[in-house]
Amino acid sequence: MKxxxxxxxxxxxxxxxxxATALAASATPTAATGSAKHALVLQTDFGTSDGAxxxxxxxxxxxxxxxxxxxxxHDIPDYDIWVGxxxxxxxxxxxxxxxxxxxVIDPGVGTTRKSVVLKTKAGRYFVGPDNxxxxxxxERDGVAELREIDESINRRxxxxxxxxxxxxxxxxxxxxxxxxGAISYEQVGPALPSESVIRIAYQKAANNNGTLRGxxxxxxxxxxxxxxxxxxxxFEQLGVxxxxxxxxxxxxxxxxxxxxxxxxxxxFGGVAKGKPVLYLNSLLDVAIALNQGNYAAKxxxxxxxxxxxxxxxxx
Amino acid sequence: MKxxxxxxxxxxxxxxxxxATALAASATPTAATGSAKHALVLQTDFGTSDGAxxxxxxxxxxxxxxxxxxxxxHDIPDYDIWVGxxxxxxxxxxxxxxxxxxxVIDPGVGTTRKSVVLKTKAGRYFVGPDNxxxxxxxERDGVAELREIDESINRRxxxxxxxxxxxxxxxxxxxxxxxxGAISYEQVGPALPSESVIRIAYQKAANNNGTLRGxxxxxxxxxxxxxxxxxxxxFEQLGVxxxxxxxxxxxxxxxxxxxxxxxxxxxFGGVAKGKPVLYLNSLLDVAIALNQGNYAAKxxxxxxxxxxxxxxxxx
Amino acid sequence: MKxxxxxxxxxxxxxxxxxATALAASATPTAATGSAKHALVLQTDFGTSDGAxxxxxxxxxxxxxxxxxxxxxHDIPDYDIWVGxxxxxxxxxxxxxxxxxxxVIDPGVGTTRKSVVLKTKAGRYFVGPDNxxxxxxxERDGVAELREIDESINRRxxxxxxxxxxxxxxxxxxxxxxxxGAISYEQVGPALPSESVIRIAYQKAANNNGTLRGxxxxxxxxxxxxxxxxxxxxFEQLGVxxxxxxxxxxxxxxxxxxxxxxxxxxxFGGVAKGKPVLYLNSLLDVAIALNQGNYAAKxxxxxxxxxxxxxxxxx
Numbered sequence: 001m002k003x004x005x006x007x008x009x010x011x012x013x014x015x016x017x018x019x020a021t022a023l024a025a026s027a028t029p030t031a032a033t034g035s036a037k038h039a040l041v042l043q044t045d046f047g048t049s050d051g052a053x054x055x056x057x058x059x060x061x062x063x064x065x066x067x068x069x070x071x072x073x074h075d076i077p078d079y080d081i082w083v084g085x086x087x088x089x090x091x092x093x094x095x096x097x098x099x100x101x102x103x104v105i106d107p108g109v110g111t112t113r114k115s116v117v118l119k120t121k122a123g124r125y126f127v128g129p130d131n132x133x134x135x136x137x138x139e140r141d142g143v144a145e146l147r148e149i150d151e152s153i154n155r156r157x158x159x160x161x162x163x164x165x166x167x168x169x170x171x172x173x174x175x176x177x178x179x180x181g182a183i184s185y186e187q188v189g190p191a192l193p194s195e196s197v198i199r200i201a202y203q204k205a206a207n208n209n210g211t212l213r214g215x216x217x218x219x220x221x222x223x224x225x226x227x228x229x230x231x232x233x234x235f236e237q238l239g240v241x242x243x244x245x246x247x248x249x250x251x252x253x254x255x256x257x258x259x260x261x262x263x264x265x266x267x268f269g270g271v272a273k274g275k276p277v278l279y280l281n282s283l284l285d286v287a288i289a290l291n292q293g294n295y296a297a298k299x300x301x302x303x304x305x306x307x308x309x310x311x312x313x314x315x
Numbered sequence: 316m317k318x319x320x321x322x323x324x325x326x327x328x329x330x331x332x333x334x335a336t337a338l339a340a341s342a343t344p345t346a347a348t349g350s351a352k353h354a355l356v357l358q359t360d361f362g363t364s365d366g367a368x369x370x371x372x373x374x375x376x377x378x379x380x381x382x383x384x385x386x387x388x389h390d391i392p393d394y395d396i397w398v399g400x401x402x403x404x405x406x407x408x409x410x411x412x413x414x415x416x417x418x419v420i421d422p423g424v425g426t427t428r429k430s431v432v433l434k435t436k437a438g439r440y441f442v443g444p445d446n447x448x449x450x451x452x453x454e455r456d457g458v459a460e461l462r463e464i465d466e467s468i469n470r471r472x473x474x475x476x477x478x479x480x481x482x483x484x485x486x487x488x489x490x491x492x493x494x495x496g497a498i499s500y501e502q503v504g505p506a507l508p509s510e511s512v513i514r515i516a517y518q519k520a521a522n523n524n525g526t527l528r529g530x531x532x533x534x535x536x537x538x539x540x541x542x543x544x545x546x547x548x549x550f551e552q553l554g555v556x557x558x559x560x561x562x563x564x565x566x567x568x569x570x571x572x573x574x575x576x577x578x579x580x581x582x583f584g585g586v587a588k589g590k591p592v593l594y595l596n597s598l599l600d601v602a603i604a605l606n607q608g609n610y611a612a613k614x615x616x617x618x619x620x621x622x623x624x625x626x627x628x629x630x
Numbered sequence: 631m632k633x634x635x636x637x638x639x640x641x642x643x644x645x646x647x648x649x650a651t652a653l654a655a656s657a658t659p660t661a662a663t664g665s666a667k668h669a670l671v672l673q674t675d676f677g678t679s680d681g682a683x684x685x686x687x688x689x690x691x692x693x694x695x696x697x698x699x700x701x702x703x704h705d706i707p708d709y710d711i712w713v714g715x716x717x718x719x720x721x722x723x724x725x726x727x728x729x730x731x732x733x734v735i736d737p738g739v740g741t742t743r744k745s746v747v748l749k750t751k752a753g754r755y756f757v758g759p760d761n762x763x764x765x766x767x768x769e770r771d772g773v774a775e776l777r778e779i780d781e782s783i784n785r786r787x788x789x790x791x792x793x794x795x796x797x798x799x800x801x802x803x804x805x806x807x808x809x810x811g812a813i814s815y816e817q818v819g820p821a822l823p824s825e826s827v828i829r830i831a832y833q834k835a836a837n838n839n840g841t842l843r844g845x846x847x848x849x850x851x852x853x854x855x856x857x858x859x860x861x862x863x864x865f866e867q868l869g870v871x872x873x874x875x876x877x878x879x880x881x882x883x884x885x886x887x888x889x890x891x892x893x894x895x896x897x898f899g900g901v902a903k904g905k906p907v908l909y910l911n912s913l914l915d916v917a918i919a920l921n922q923g924n925y926a927a928k929x930x931x932x933x934x935x936x937x938x939x940x941x942x943x944x945x
Contacts, residue, residue, distance in 0.1 A: 039376050041369065047852040049705035051721035052912070054671065057700050058725035061669050065698065065726065068380065070372050075364040078853070079922065091366035094483065095373030096380065107922070110897025165912035168724065222362040223393070269426050282367070282480035292394065292422070354691050356684065383695065385687050390679035406681035409798065410688035411695065537677040538708070582740030597682070597795035607709065607737070 037064070038098040040179040043072035043087060044167060045079065045105045052165070056102075056172035059156055063173065064180035072101070079107040081133045082200060082304055086218045088126065089136035090283060097123040102175040104128055104167040115149040115170055117178065117188045118197060125185065127175040129166075132200040136217075143194040149174055150189030202305040205230045207237050212286075216250070216307040220281070224294030226250075226301050228309050230286040238313045240264045245314035246278050248288055250299070253306050258299045261314060262288065278311075286311065352379070353413040355494040358387035358402060359482060360394065360420045367480070371417075371487035374471055378488065379495035387416070394422040396448045397515060397619055401533045403441065404451035405598060412438040417490040419443055419482040430464040430485055432493065432503045433512060440500070442490040444481075447515040451532075458509040464489055465504030517620040520545045522552050527601075531565070531622040535602070539609030541565075541616050543624050545601040553628045555579045560629035561593050563603055565614070568621050573614045576629060577603065593626075601626065667694070668728040670809040673702035673717060674797060675709065675735045682795070686732075686802035689786055693803065694810035702731070709737040711763045712830060712934055716848045718756065719766035720913060727753040732805040734758055734797040745779040745800055747808065747818045748827060755815070757805040759796075762830040766847075773824040779804055780819030832935040835860045837867050842916075846880070846937040850917070854924030856880075856931050858939050860916040868943045870894045875944035876908050878918055880929070883936050888929045891944060892918065908941075916941065 040060055046052045053074050060069045072091055076084045084105040092101060106113075106129045118126040118134050121142035126134055127149075151170055154177065159169035177183045205214040205228075214230040240246055243263050250258040262276035268291040271277045276295065281287040289295050296302070355375055361367045368389050375384045387406055391399045399420040407416060421428075421444045433441040433449050436457035441449055442464075466485060469492065474484035492498045520529040520543075529545040555561055558578050565573040577591035583606040586592045591610065596602040604610050611617070670690055676682045683704050690699045702721055706714045714735040722731060736743075736759045748756040748764050751772035756764055757779075781800060784807065789799035807813045835844040835858075844860040870876055873893050880888040892906035898921040901907045906925065911917040919925050926932070 037380075039373075039380065041373075045852075048701070048703055049851050050848075051702060051717045054700070054702040054717075054721045055724040055912075058669075058671075058721065058729070061698060061700070061729075062724070062726045065667075065669065068376060069700070070369070070376070070384070071363070072366060072369040073363055087366045087369075091369045091373065094370040094377070096377045099373070099376075108899065111899050168912065218365075221364050222360075267424055267426070269423065282370075282483065352695075354688075354695065356688075383691060385684070385691070385699070386678070387681060387684040388678055402681045402684075406684045406688065409685040409692070411692045414688070414691075533680075536679050537675075584738065584741050597685075597798065 037067065037181055038100055038179045039068040039070060039095060040175050041070050041072050041091075041095060041099060041101045042074070042172070042175075043076065043084060043101065043103040043105075044074045045076040045084065046074050046167070048074050052167065055165075055168045059168055059172045060176035060179075063176035063182060067176060067180055069176075072103075076105050079105065081105050081107070081131050082135075083218055085133040085136050085200075088133070089140065090218075092124055092126075092137060093122060093141070095124065098125075100125040100127060100175045100179040102127045102167075102171045103133055104171050105133055106131070106166065109166055113198075114192070115151070115166065116192065116197075117147050117149060117174065117185065118143060119145045119147075119185060125175075125178060127171050127178070130198050132198045134197055135199045135202075138197050138199065143197055145185070146192045146194050146197055147185065147188045148190055148192050154183070154188065200305060202229075203308055205234050207234055210238065210312060212238065212309075212311040214286075214309055214311075215305055216301065216303040216309060217305075219296050219301070219303045220287070220289075223289065224296035224298070225281070225287050225289040226295050227281055227283075227287045227303075228285055228311075230309070230311065232280050232284040232286075235280070235286050235311075238311070240313050242266060243270070247312045247314050248278065249310045250301055251308040251310070252302070254308070258301060260288065260299075268292070352382065352496055353415055353494045354383040354385060354410060355490050356385050356387050356406075356410060356414060356416045357389070357487070357490075358391065358399060358416065358418040358420075359389045360391040360399065361389050361482070363389050367482065370480075370483045374483055374487045375491035375494075378491035378497060382491060382495055384491075387418075391420055394420065396420050396422070396446050397450075398533055400448040400451050400515075403448070404455065405533075407439055407441075407452060408437060408456070410439065413440075415440040415442060415490045415494040417442045417482075417486045418448055419486055420448055421446070421481065424481055428513075429507070430466070430481065431507065431512075432462050432464060432489065432500070433458060434460045434462075434500060440490075440493060442486050442493070445513050447513045449512055450514045450517075453512050453514065458512055460500070461507045461509050461512055462500065462503045463505055463507050469498070469503065515620060517544075518623055520549055522549055525553065525627060527553065527624075527626040529601075529624055529626075530620055531616065531618040531624060532620075534611045534616070534618045535596070535604075538604065539611035539613070540596070540602055540604040541610055542596055542598075542602045542618075543600055543626075545624070545626065547595050547599040547601075550595070550601050550626075553626070555628050557581060558585070562627045562629050563593065564625045565616055566623040566625070567617070569623070573616060575603065575614075583607070667697065667811055668730055668809045669698040669700060669725060670805050671700050671702050671721075671725060671729060671731045672704070672802070672805075673706065673714060673731065673733040673735075674704045675706040675714065676704050676797070678704050682797065685795075685798045689798055689802045690806035690809075693806035693812060697806060697810055699806075702733075706735050709735065711735050711737070711761050712765075713848055715763040715766050715830075718763070719770065720848075722754055722756075722767060723752060723771070725754065728755075730755040730757060730805045730809040732757045732797075732801045733763055734801050735763055736761070736796065739796055743828075744822070745781070745796065746822065746827075747777050747779060747804065747815070748773060749775045749777075749815060755805075755808060757801050757808070760828050762828045764827055765829045765832075768827050768829065773827055775815070776822045776824050776827055777815065777818045778820055778822050784813070784818060830935060833938055835864055837864055840868065840942060842868065842939075842941040844916075844939055844941075845935055846931065846933040846939060847935075849926050849931070849933045850911070850919075853919065854926035854928070855911070855917055855919040856925050857911055857913075857917045857933075858915055858941075860939070860941065862910050862914040862916075865910070865916050865941075868941070870943050872896060873900070877942045877944050878908065879940045880931055881938040881940070882932070884938070888931060890918065890929075898922070 114130045116130040156169045156173045429445045431445040471484045471488045744760045746760040786799045786803045
């Protein structure tokens with residue numbers, strides 16, 4: 001009897017300790033492998049009017065029912081690799097470290113472009129075609145590693161005959177497996193040289209003797225505000241104080257298309273309705289707007305690496 | 316040996332009890348503080364074509380990876396405080412008690428408008444600029460408390476220099492901390508007088524001797540149906556039976572712009588295709604539509620506090 | 631003292647074992663009843679510009695705060711039962727077994743159409759009006775069971791007076807209860823004969839002596855690609871090799887409206903920009919496109935059961 005009691009007590013102690021340990025471990029959400037789960041964020045140029053994006057989500061939840069699957073946007077203009085890359089650049093670092101982004105803007109599907117997962121030094125993952133869309137992310141955050149997706153193991157079972165929907169059968173699938181912890185980053189596929197990531201050439205922000213130069217990487221589409229890639233730190237070198245005038249010149253393919261003189265303000269409300277204003281946008285880059293108006297539409301400004309700006313302080 | 320056994324048994328008992336207690340507590344999803352988690356619902360006039368809303372979501376998930384973050388809509392017309400407020404009014408009480416709504420329609424960003432979290436007597440929370448957008452919610456559900464957001468503690472770390480994206484750096488951040496239980500409502504910031512919440516003046520629904528008066532708070536945008544703020548209980552006072560005729564007059568800035576005679580029906584199918592019908596909408600308010608047509612577009616009707624209606628029973 | 635110790639040890643053992651058992655059970659997410667939770671996927675023709683869809687989500691989360699609620703699309707063209715049904719067909723089987731789809735395209739609301747939950751032999755559930763929208767799902771996946779929703783028990787508490795929003799008060803509510811495990815499928819309501827599900831008649835894909843026949847069930851709306859219902863297996867019967875020419879004729883209401891000769895390629899990139907191409911789409915059905923162009927817009931092609939195609943190999 002005493003031996004029985006002893007055995008019972010010892011097993012109770014063991015069970016209790018095991019339970020307590022498991023509880024402590026489960027305080028952080030875990031997948032079967034024990035790695036933490038991360039959010040999966042989707043971006044495409046598919047739009048949301050048909051079943052394409054939903055099929056990607058379904059595949060992701062099929063990999064792991066507990067995943068957080070969120071959208072960046074699916075309204076990237078058709079085939080616009082540069083804008084897609086800029087939206088990643090605009091958004092990614094507001095998401096927790098370890099977040100996995102799947103970005104499918106893929107006019108080169110079926111050609112020789114590689115399918116990759118890029119890991120930045122900031123600790124986030126980017127899944128998609130390596131076609132230049134990771135230019136800004138790679139430049140700002142640095143490439144820690146670049147891996148080519150091994151489609152022999154990282155492809156939705158049963159797919160393989162569909163040539164046009166890598167978004168669902170490869171990218172969403174791999175992204176979900178990585179985000180859920182079902183595979184490690186190493187298991188994505190073979191490493192490529194970090195410096196081999198495809199980069200699109202463009203005019204980087206610079207100060208040439210008091211003339212700031214840069215491009216219009218994107219428009220703030222809803223309002224027609226014109227964003228530049230000129231950061232606050234560079235702008236401050238001009239020594240422009242709040243309410244002081246600035247001259248901005250816009251060029252398309254090197255031809256001058258628009259000039260404006262506007263004050264530097266902290267908010268749109270710093271000028272009258274309909275008037276132009278220069279301000280720092282939500283990424284702390286220089287931007288130009290009309291207060292409650294559409295600067296881009298009114299002045300026929302568009303965006304892309306062929307749209308450049310020059311900014312000077314008005315004496 | 317006996318003492319060791321005793322000690323072992325006691326600790327086993329303790330561990331087991333602790334484990335069992337923790338398990339019982341964890342049956343309800345909890346954040347570190349032990350408070351229950353609530354859903355976070357986002358509304359803006361940003362649209363979903365760029366990274367702005369996704370950055371808000373990223374900040375929310377960064378506060379708590381297990382949060383439910385859902386959208387109300389991001390298609391509020393630019394700067395339209397009244398429509399944004401109506402969408403909250405239309406939707407909020409279908410969400411569970413404790414739900415936290417973040418509504419960012421903020422033409423006054425950077426001016427003296429306050430950033431608040433309003434708690435209604437119905438037990439839901441509303442985060443955003445206090446610019447009149449909470450008019451209808453406050454009126455229907457009552458203000459239990461109003462607190463100003465203390466941005467010295469309730470602001471995303473590292474922000475503070477960006478003047479134009481309170482949506483991401485203050486509102487989404489505070490909303491997520493509140494929804495996840497990371498902070499209590501009291502920790503949002505100092506209390507303001509409940510009656511000080513900004514309210515937009517408008518014609519409330521009334522019965523003047525058999526003429527019902529009210530406004531067109533919003534259109535059912537997809538179909539062009541014209542919604543009023545006249546509730547079922549008031550309409551019933553006219554004693555109109557199903558299929559009986561009603562006269563509706565629409566005014567803009569007090570000028571008559573459209574008159575229609577239509578039957579009161581339970582559904583659109585109660586009249587022929589293209590014909591007008593008066594019905595009770597999904598909020599049980601009086602509304603006017605064309606069966607499978609667009610009443611608002613056809614008759615140039617818009618919405619807002621300057622659009623009024625008069626409804627009479629046709630003898 | 632000894633008896634106390636014994637009692638303590640035994641209860642410790644019991645507690646520990648209970649805790650361990652509970653932990654093991656909780657490894658799979660469960661609802662109160664012990665059934666597994668499934669995803670809830672929503673589709674409507676409501677658009678996302680107002681509060682209608684958000685109200686449906688709120689009701690779903692109110693049923694179970696831990697539900698995964700995702701969207702298929704809310705941009706189904708107004709009242710377009712056929713397109714809604716096609717989107718379910720296009721998407722559903724990429725979601726895990728047990729997923730519950732709520733599809734609300736309901737021009738017949740308030741009339742005698744039934745509200746049902748269909749269970750396919752593929753193990754997925756479809757909630758909505760039985761108005762023909764389940765035609766393709768039923769045909770491809772087979773109807774395991776069909777049940778009419780018993781609205782006396784499966785209706786949001788407090789609703790019952792609103793005649794126009796079954797999406798929120800019945801369908802989202804029932805869908806959430808089923809997906810969360812709060813009710814079993816049998817508890818939805820009484821069984822109807824499986825073969826009684828409403829089906830829309832249309833030209834099924836066929837090979838008539840080397841001429842393939844079928845319809846244009848839908849357009850790939852974003853790009854204007856023309857999808858057919860002619861599957862790969864049927865197309866292969868023509869013996870067309872990659873790069874070989876195919877003739878396609880499009881008919882509207884039996885009248886020929888467009889003819890094209892195009893090569894069969896694996897991707898759009900197989901032809902020059904702006905040129906027509908025949909390919910297999912993401913469902914492995916035959917489709918026609920212009921590489922980086924809009925075939926449907928350019929040739930005035932639309933979709934629906936009154937749009938037919940004939941495809942022949944060019945000798």
